[in-house]
C-alpha cells in the first residue's frame with residue numbers, strides 16, 4: 537500500500553540529509569513542501585532540490601502560516617493533509633519534507649495528528665533529520681551536554697516566569713523561535729547575568745550561517761526566523 541513519509545531534511549546543507557532521506561526523496565512520485573505564506577519559497581524544498589527530478593516527480597507546495605496562536609489555522613493543515621491523502625489513495629507514495637527533524641517543533645506534527653485520527657489505515661513512516669539544534673551547537677562550538685549536565689529546549693516565546701526558572705535550573709538552554717522576542721529574552725539574560733555565555737545562531741548548516749556572541753549588537757534588529765539562542769553555563 538502507498539504510504540506517507542515525513543522526511544526530516546536537516547538544517548540546510550544538503551550533505552546533512554540522511555542517506556535514507558535522500559533515497560526516499562529520489563524515489564517517491566509526490567513531494568509535499570511547506571511554505572510560510574503565498575509567494576514564499578519553501579526552505580525545505582530548496583534544501584532537497586538537488587535530489588529531485590521535476591520531470592518525473594510532482595512537487596506540491598502548501599501554506600503553513602507561522603503564528604504562535606494556532607486558532608483559525610486548522611483549514612491549512614486539513615487542506616495539506618487531504619491533498620496528500622488523495623495521492624496516497626491513488627496508490628502514490630507522498631513525502632512531506634520538513635526542516636530539521638520531523639518530531640521537533642515541526643509543521644509535520646499538525647498533519648500527523650490528522651493522519652492518525654482520520655486515516656489510521658494509511659502507513660506513516662517518519663525519517664529523522666539532523667536538527668537545527670545540533671547544527672547550531674556545532675556552529676557555535678558549544679557542546680550541548682557532557683556527563684550529568686542537563687539540557688532544556690523550549691520556544692523563546694515561553695511565558696517569562698517559566699523561562700526565567702528554566703534558565704536558572706538547567707546547564708544548557710536552547711531557545712527556539714527567538715527572532716520576534718529577542719529583546720525581551722536579552723533583557724532577562726542580562727538580569728540573570730547570563731548574557732556572556734550565549735550564542736545566537738541563524739541559518740545554521742547553510743552558506744548564510746551566522747554566529748553572534750555579542751548579544752548587544754543584535755538589540756532592536758529585525759532577526760531571521762531561522763535563528764536560535766544557546767545559553768551554556770558550563771565550559772565543557
Ligand SMILES: C[S@@+](CC[C@H](N)C(=O)[O-])C[C@H]1O[C@@H](n2cnc3c(N)ncnc32)[C@H](O)[C@@H]1O
Nearest residue numbers: 547636637640667668712713739740762763764
Ligand atoms: C518550526 S521550528 C522547526 C525545528 C526543526 N524541526 C528542527 O529540528 O530544527 C523552527 C525553528 O527552528 C529553528 N531553526 C530551524 N532551522 C534553523 C537553522 N538552520 N538555524 C538556526 N535555527 C533554526 C529556529 O529557532 C526556528 O524558529
